[in-house]
Amino acid sequence: xxxxxxxxxxxxxxxxxxxxxxxxxxxxxxxxxxxxxxxxxxxxxxxxxxxxxxxxxxxxxxxxxxxxxxxxxxxxxxxxxxxxxxxxxxxxxxxxxxxxxxxxxxxxxxxxxxxxxxxxxxxxxxxxxxxxxxxxxxxx
Ligand code: HEC
Numbered sequence: 001x002x003x004x005x006x007x008x009x010x011x012x013x014x015x016x017x018x019x020x021x022x023x024x025x026x027x028x029x030x031x032x033x034x035x036x037x038x039x040x041x042x043x044x045x046x047x048x049x050x051x052x053x054x055x056x057x058x059x060x061x062x063x064x065x066x067x068x069x070x071x072x073x074x075x076x077x078x079x080x081x082x083x084x085x086x087x088x089x090x091x092x093x094x095x096x097x098x099x100x101x102x103x104x105x106x107x108x109x110x111x112x113x114x115x116x117x118x119x120x121x122x123x124x125x126x127x128x129x130x131x132x133x134x135x136x137x138x139x140x
Contacts, residue, residue: 048123055124058117062109070128076106080128082138093122 059071063079071079082088086096097118098110109118132138 051120051123052127053124054117055120055122056128058113059121059124062113063121066105071125079125080132082129082133090122093125094118097121 059067060069063071063076066074066076067079068074068076073079073081077085084092086092086101096106097113098108098115100106100108113121129138
């Protein structure tokens with residue numbers, strides 16, 4: 001177990017560093033509503049198969065109940081369609097997952113998921129969105 005964990009841990013140090021800088025920008029997040037979904041620092045850091053797989057598993061356990069299989073939407077909105085009502089930047093996604101969206105059924109996961117787990121989920125959502133785009137499943 002230790003050698004696998006160490007490797008994964010080393011890989012996630014970059015993610016945590018990126019998240020630390022995101023945490024500092026939390027107050028700016030409310031202004032990001034109309035930003036298109038897109039790559040930024042965090043996505044390039046976490047574009048890694050192990051992180052994406054971990055995010056997929058965590059998403060199935062904690063999110064698919066409301067957001068559907070592969071995040072395609074159920075009672076909660078689609079998270080792999082390339083559009084976000086509350087902001088599509090990594091910082092917005094992080095804030096909405098960790099802090100929830102007040103007044104809606106979207107709860108705060110910041111106390112029950114680690115920063116690393118949330119980063120993995122974001123990596124998975126990005127990867128799945130890209131896969132769907134490449135497969136022609138999404139209109140632009
Ligand atoms: C109990 C149901 C429920 C669960 C569980 C849930 N969500 Fe949500 N989520 C919602 C609903 C409903 C909304 C839409 C809120 C609104 O705008 O009205 C939402 C919105 C969101 C948004 C913002 C979408 C946008 O368009 O900007 C993100 C991101 C998100 N959820 C991620 C997650 C992740 C990741 C998980 C798992 C860790 C999760 N949610 C678990 C119900 C849920």
